[in-house]
Amino acid sequence: MPRRSSAPPASAADTVYRHVKDALLGGRHPGGSMLSEVDVAAELGVSRTPVREAFLRLAAEGWLRLFPKRGALVVPAAPGEAQDVLDARLLLEGHAVEQVLAGPPGAREELVATLRGLVARQRDALDADTDDVDLDAYADLDAAFHHAIVAAGGNAVLTQVAGTLRERQSRMVALSVGRSSARAGTFVDGHEALVAAIADGDAAGFRARLAAHVHDAHGTAGRHGGQR
Numbered sequence: 525m526p527r528r529s530s531a532p533p534a535s536a537a538d539t540v541y542r543h544v545k546d547a548l549l550g551g552r553h554p555g556g557s558m559l560s561e562v563d564v565a566a567e568l569g570v571s572r573t574p575v576r577e578a579f580l581r582l583a584a585e586g587w588l589r590l591f592p593k594r595g596a597l598v599v600p601a602a603p604g605e606a607q608d609v610l611d612a613r614l615l616l617e618g619h620a621v622e623q624v625l626a627g628p629p630g631a632r633e634e635l636v637a638t639l640r641g642l643v644a645r646q647r648d649a650l651d652a653d654t655d656d657v658d659l660d661a662y663a664d665l666d667a668a669f670h671h672a673i674v675a676a677g678g679n680a681v682l683t684q685v686a687g688t689l690r691e692r693q694s695r696m697v698a699l700s701v702g703r704s705s706a707r708a709g710t711f712v713d714g715h716e717a718l719v720a721a722i723a724d725g726d727a728a729g730f731r732a733r734l735a736a737h738v739h740d741a742h743g744t745a746g747r748h749g750g751q752r
Contacts, residue, residue, distance in 0.1 A: 536574035555600025620677025
């Protein structure tokens with residue numbers, strides 16, 4: 525007898541919400557663009573009611589700004605938001621690596637193995653020798669790479685904080701990569717350098733490479749002229 529899933533089926537509004545949010549985070553609807561209830565409803569084959577519900581939810585989260593009879597504006601990133609997110613990443617990931625390196629050798633080895641696995645999967649997603657370049661998978665793996673570093677630090681509160689940054693990071697990654705597998709490949713090179721610093725037990729080197737990596741990836745200079 526087949527097993528029944530205990531999870532209720534997704535409502536139409538939930539389906540629309542996930543579809544539109546994935547498009548927002550993937551950079552397919554850039555900041556400043558307008559979304560139409562009619563267009564989204566036609567695309568997904570639903571009525572306008574679930575689209576309206578999804579838009580209201582996204583507006584409450586700060587992703588959309590609603591204009592009656594005109595549609596929904598995709599809210600651009602606030603001035604300084606990218607730098608704020610990157611500064612938070614530097615603090616969280618740098619602290620986590622220090623904790624890992626101060627702990628037992630097994631913790632470092634486990635983190636290095638996890639990160640190398642993620643880097644290998646990123647390379648596979650960007651394999652130029654195939655017709656299956658998957659930039660969406662790359663973006664997901666990028667978020668997983670940096671989240672794994674924070675989680676390895678063993679601080680549940682900081683890991684939760686890092687989780688709240690993941691969506692904003694996802695949109696930043698999508699915008700910085702811009703659907704270019706070659707550009708994404710340079711970021712994977714940066715990941716390999718970060719893993720090497722952890723493997724060498726070099727916390728200062730990790731912080732310096734991370735600062736260069738995030739500022740190069742997202743086109744920021746850093747609040748202190750890039751010196752970290």
